[in-house]
Amino acid sequence: MEDSNRGHGNSSSLQRSAPDGTVTGPMRTRWTPKAEQILILESIFNSGMVNPTKDETARIRRLLERFGPVGDANVFYWFQNRRSRSRRRQRQLQASLVADPRAAGVAQQVGGGVQSSSAASSSSSSSAANVMLMDDSAQYLFSISRQMGLMENTQSPVVRSSDVSQLHSQPGTVIVF
């Protein structure tokens, strides 16, 4: 049971009266991730898992479901878009740096992660990170939110689950239970 999969429409009380008054019907809602959900997604992404496999996606979805209806598709799309846009932003940033070398050192937020080159997890699979998807309480949000300084970037060496042997480099590396 459970509709689990598939893109979820935030079905809650949604009604829509078109600006002119004509009833446009229930209309389709698109998933609007809750703040907590975004935090989680963002944290996972920054932790290095930029391209979750199918079942990882499912796990993530289950996690997110605690905070509101969500489908695998939503999670899938989210990562896809995140990757895409992250890459694009990075390109832009690079371009602007080349065009205008001054203004460097301000390694601020602009793009998220997605370490460009490094063979890391690039192509297909993903879980390059030592993430250990939990499936429990909601307290971790604290550690999560801490770990990404107010959304986007900033790596805090939290780590757990002992040492991951080959530390893979950049990404935040995080995680929990």
Add this chain to the structure above:
Amino acid sequence: MEDSNRGHGNSSSLQRSAPDGTVTGPMRTRWTPKAEQILILESIFNSGMVNPTKDETARIRRLLERFGPVGDANVFYWFQNRRSRSRRRQRQLQASLVADPRAAGVAQQVGGGVQSSSAASSSSSSSAANVMLMDDSAQYLFSISRQMGLMENTQSPVVRSSDVSQLHSQPGTVIVF
């Protein structure tokens, strides 16, 4: 020089104090295109190039830069929004016509171009028009502004660059130097 890329905020003095007082961060100002920039964009759009490729976008940006700071992103967004809204307005118009057949004949301005169906330039590329992006003086603004009777629509047969062989149909066809 100039940082060229990236969405430009019209800088000037901007500060932000959230309504409740908590500082929500500096927040970025949004690009407010100068009249001349709009003229150019509009003219290009009406000329049929409704969906510039990446490098076309860059060229356009460089053009616009003459009149004020602008980034590729701004140009990109501009065309996207323009296309989208043009299409939407057209749809609405159609709908209202269906709903209320009387009131026709007023084939006035409402949307810009983007001829819906026709295979024209639809799908991928774009430069369906015989536009020949220049990269020079600012006088052309005259011909441009003439060519679109007071913004939006109205095609004036200005053309240049001899004949483009296969005239492609609708759009204003314009252009300059």
Add this chain to the structure above:
DNA sequence: ACCGTATGAATGAATG
């Protein structure tokens, strides 16, 4: 001063 509209920006959802 407020409010409504136009529109720049962001992002979820596809499609190739």
Add this chain to the structure above:
DNA sequence: CATTCATTCATACGGT
């Protein structure tokens, strides 16, 4: 993965 479309959020601006 790249592009594109649709929808929505945020705000600059004009009218009253």
